[in-house]
Amino acid sequence: MVSxxxxxRFVYQTKEVCPPEIHFQIREERLEDIRFVGGGCPGNAQLAxxxxxxxxxxxxxxVLQNIPCRNNTSCPDQLAQALLAAGKGxxxxxxxxxxxTDGTPMNRIALIGDMxxxxxxxxxxxxxxxxxxxxxxxxxxxxxxxxAGNKELIRLVQKEKMLAVQGELDWRYAEGKEHEDxxxxxxxxxxxxxxxxxxxxxxxxxxxxxxxxxQYLQEFPGISDFDPFVLExxxxxxxxxxxxxxxxxxALKAMTPQFDARIVxxxxxxxxxxxxxxxxxxxxxxxxxxxxxxxxxxxxEDSAKGIHFEVLKTEE
Amino acid sequence: xxxxxxxxxxxxxxxxxxxEWDMRTREGIQRFTSLKARSLPSVALDGDLVYEALIPRQExxxxxxRHRYHAD
Numbered sequence: 001m002v003s004x005x006x007x008x009r010f011v012y013q014t015k016e017v018c019p020p021e022i023h024f025q026i027r028e029e030r031l032e033d034i035r036f037v038g039g040g041c042p043g044n045a046q047l048a049x050x051x052x053x054x055x056x057x058x059x060x061x062x063v064l065q066n067i068p069c070r071n072n073t074s075c076p077d078q079l080a081q082a083l084l085a086a087g088k089g090x091x092x093x094x095x096x097x098x099x100x101t102d103g104t105p106m107n108r109i110a111l112i113g114d115m116x117x118x119x120x121x122x123x124x125x126x127x128x129x130x131x132x133x134x135x136x137x138x139x140x141x142x143x144x145x146x147x148a149g150n151k152e153l154i155r156l157v158q159k160e161k162m163l164a165v166q167g168e169l170d171w172r173y174a175e176g177k178e179h180e181d182x183x184x185x186x187x188x189x190x191x192x193x194x195x196x197x198x199x200x201x202x203x204x205x206x207x208x209x210x211x212x213x214x215q216y217l218q219e220f221p222g223i224s225d226f227d228p229f230v231l232e233x234x235x236x237x238x239x240x241x242x243x244x245x246x247x248x249x250x251a252l253k254a255m256t257p258q259f260d261a262r263i264v265x266x267x268x269x270x271x272x273x274x275x276x277x278x279x280x281x282x283x284x285x286x287x288x289x290x291x292x293x294x295x296x297x298x299x300x301e302d303s304a305k306g307i308h309f310e311v312l313k314t315e316e
Numbered sequence: 317x318x319x320x321x322x323x324x325x326x327x328x329x330x331x332x333x334x335x336e337w338d339m340r341t342r343e344g345i346q347r348f349t350s351l352k353a354r355s356l357p358s359v360a361l362d363g364d365l366v367y368e369a370l371i372p373r374q375e376x377x378x379x380x381x382r383h384r385y386h387a388d
Contacts, residue, residue: 248353251354
């Protein structure tokens with residue numbers, strides 16, 4: 001049973017009613033912050049939310065249950081089902097992404113993809129980026145990898161105050177689920193990895209951007225399609241297969257006006273790429289190191305002509 | 317698009333069940349990709365993609381439904 005003093009957030013996938021989801025919180029057996037999301041009658045939904053705020057679960061269920069509207073159920077009835085499921089433990093708490101919002105307007109951002117624990121490469125990159133000049137260094141690939149340099153690399157990221165987004169391998173390390181062949185990592189470094197944001201929101205000139213690693217975030221339990229930036233992630237990961245399926249670009253273009261961000265950066269593909277679709281720029285970051293081409297990084301700039309992105313190489 | 321289907325004449329409404337998918341959701345994207353659709357809006361009849369990137373005129377849609385379901 002839910003009894004924490006902290007409010008616990010739930011997301012319920014409805015059946016047979018207009019809004020596809022109901023979001024709510026429970027604090028000490030009482031309801032808070034109810035939202036019917038994605039459809040339905042907004043006025044009625046707001047009224048229900050206000051009337052139910054602070055009500056005990058059992059009292060709320062009593063007044064909500066068995067109200068028909070369509071398909072022998074209704075928004076209130078679905079909320080009752082959600083509360084019953086939460087009460088029985090059948091509906092688990094929603095896991096939200098850690099989002100870091102950097103409100104500083106920037107004009108030049110250095111982008112780094114997978115580092116794979118190669119700390120010497122990161123040192124070279126940092127030196128090169130400082131020479132070229134950038135408002136921030138942003139790492140969107142895996143910091144860690146099958147490398148003895150993981151610990152030193154995490155410390156360098158902290159020391160340089162880089163904006164780092166958690167990659168899938170970083171998340172596995174943080175959760176103690178890394179591949180058994182990977183070198184051990186101390187608790188301090190695992191804690192640093194677990195605190196990394198999973199989504200970075202930033203400003204480049206007048207545009208808002210977002211950066212995330214990739215698909216692993218979509219497997220988190222209780223994720224809502226209506227949480228901030230989930231639309232962008234759904235479009236990248238699920239609709240367009242990380243921009244590899246050009247056939248669906250017309251649909252992607254039709255969806256970009258609904259985005260929160262106009263610049264969408266991702267790291268999972270391990271392949272450099274830049275696409276301008278509709279009024280959004282999509283950027284895929286490749287790995288920092290490849291055998292043939294030295295160490296790669298990206299420079300994202302706001303210019304008079306719009307967003308400019310180029311991949312730069314530096315000597316090993 | 318859904319609105320143009322909702323306002324179809326009663327004789328057509330009796331022949332069909334309408335399901336709308338929301339492209340903001342993972343379920344909607346799954347349906348869109350399973351239909352091999354490319355553009356929005358798209359209309360499928362019995363799993364066949366019939367209209368892409370356009371809203372058909374009402375008469376055209378009615379004719380297509382009648383044609384498929386052999387109504388007089």
